[in-house]
Amino acid sequence: MLEVEGIHTFYGLSHILFGVSLRVELQEVVCLLGRNGAGKTTTMKSVIGITPPKQGIIRYKGEEITGKAPYLLARKGISYIPDDRRIFADLTVGENLEIAIREAKAGGGWNKERVYELFPALKNIGSRKGGCLSGGEQKMLAIARALMGNPEFILLDEPFEGLAPILVHALEGQIRKLREAGLTVLIAEQNVRSTLRISDRGYIIDNGQIRYHGSIEDLRDNEDIRKKYLLV
Numbered sequence: 440m441l442e443v444e445g446i447h448t449f450y451g452l453s454h455i456l457f458g459v460s461l462r463v464e465l466q467e468v469v470c471l472l473g474r475n476g477a478g479k480t481t482t483m484k485s486v487i488g489i490t491p492p493k494q495g496i497i498r499y500k501g502e503e504i505t506g507k508a509p510y511l512l513a514r515k516g517i518s519y520i521p522d523d524r525r526i527f528a529d530l531t532v533g534e535n536l537e538i539a540i541r542e543a544k545a546g547g548g549w550n551k552e553r554v555y556e557l558f559p560a561l562k563n564i565g566s567r568k569g570g571c572l573s574g575g576e577q578k579m580l581a582i583a584r585a586l587m588g589n590p591e592f593i594l595l596d597e598p599f600e601g602l603a604p605i606l607v608h609a610l611e612g613q614i615r616k617l618r619e620a621g622l623t624v625l626i627a628e629q630n631v632r633s634t635l636r637i638s639d640r641g642y643i644i645d646n647g648q649i650r651y652h653g654s655i656e657d658l659r660d661n662e663d664i665r666k667k668y669l670l671v
């Protein structure tokens with residue numbers, strides 16, 4: 440579904456990604472693991488056109504999308520959920536969801552009721568202002584809001600970061616349900632344990648280069664690789 444081939448991305452003159460390649464097949468959950476500063480967010484921003492690569496090719500469903508504007512990619516069904524959330528503080532939880540509704544192109548069928556079914560905790564606080572939510576609630580709302588746009592492919596940037604263990608556990612289950620609902624997911628994370636539990640395949644990025652890719656079993660068993668690039 441998504442093919443990234445040999446991308447080089449820069450911030451000004453700083454060369455950040457060095458020939459990053461990865462693939463995500465339809466209805467897979469794939470993780471991109473790496474330490475802070477490894478290039479995970481830059482990879483995601485390259486895919487959705489916020490920091491277009493200077494070199495390399497990105498394809499979505501076989502069509503080249505390299506450097507296309509973020510809004511065009513959103514229309515194609517690609518949704519990026521940044522790690523800094525971007526919830527509207529003055530709107531209630533319900534309003535944050537309602538303004539994100541977009542008609543499904545390829546089914547999806549998400550609406551407020553279904554999103555509340557997936558995140559019951561949000562239903563209970565539907566009338567609370569976005570600015571009065573805990574970190575965990577904001578994370579859930581950010582994902583819920585993305586679902587209201589009926590995406591086919593979501594890029595989840597550090598969904599577990601800063602969450603209490605009990606919320607991490609709940610979110611693992613919710614991400615599994617996204618896969619069951621037919622979504623394709625790329626997750627960037629440093630939380631190796633949780634991420635490996637919910638992914639089908641994984642990549643490790645370090646200093647802007649993909650150092651490893653393989654099955655989850657291989658990643659779990661390969662302590663040398665994990666120690667070298669992930670410090671766990």
Ligand SMILES: Nc1ncnc2c1ncn2[C@@H]1O[C@H](COP(=O)(O)OP(=O)(O)O)[C@@H](O)[C@H]1O
Nearest residue numbers: 450453455473474475476477478479480481482
């Ligand atoms: N806006 C920016 N301008 C310049 N350098 C940046 C910017 N954002 C990130 N970087 C640098 O790019 C590298 C990769 O960052 P990032 O992709 O955010 O890593 P990660 O998401 O894996 O923590 C880091 O060295 C970081 O300092």
Ligand SMILES: [Mg+2]
Nearest residue numbers: 479480481522
């Ligand atoms: Mg990041």
